[in-house]
Amino acid sequence: MRRLKDYLGFAVWQSGLSYIALWAVTLWSLDFGPAVFAGRCGVDSATVMFYWTCAAADPLAILAALANTALTVTVWAPVYVAAATVNREALAIALPILAAHAIGLPAAIFVMMRLMQKAFAALRRA
Numbered sequence: 001m002r003r004l005k006d007y008l009g010f011a012v013w014q015s016g017l018s019y020i021a022l023w024a025v026t027l028w029s030l031d032f033g034p035a036v037f038a039g040r041c042g043v044d045s046a047t048v049m050f051y052w053t054c055a056a057a058d059p060l061a062i063l064a065a066l067a068n069t070a071l072t073v074t075v076w077a078p079v080y081v082a083a084a085t086v087n088r089e090a091l092a093i094a095l096p097i098l099a100a101h102a103i104g105l106p107a108a109i110f111v112m113m114r115l116m117q118k119a120f121a122a123l124r125r126a
Contacts, residue, residue: 016111019104026074029067037064049076073097 033052041054041064051071052064072080077097084094 012107013111015103016107016109019100019108020111022070022100022104023074025066025070029070030075033067036060049079073100077101 029052037052037054037060040058040060041052044051044053049071051068054061054064072093080090080094080097083090
């Protein structure tokens with residue numbers, strides 16, 4: 001039973017930290033993306049939503065793919081969920097997005113509360 005508790009604790013911490021990192025990448029790509037991708041990458045003009053496109057040989061293509069994934073799961077999530085109500089094929093994208101938020105948000109809140117608890121305990125000891 002102790003091992004299961006340890007595994008669940010590890011999974012919750014990793015989920016919470018990953019969710020926080022997901023939003024950090026999203027905010028970074030919205031703030032600094034135009035400066036980083038300027039000149040080497042462009043905005044995909046074929047879609048209504050905002051995505052970065054780079055040449056496949058460009059090293060920034062990996063960073064652009066990471067930024068696009070973070071944008072899909074966070075900023076564009078309502079669009080994919082709304083599309084899934086009309087088109088069944090969009091469920092393949094909408095369900096993992098919903099799962100990421102349903103698991104990640106409570107885990108991120110838990111992680112932040114535990115980190116604040118440890119910080120306040122350290123201040124109290126000092």
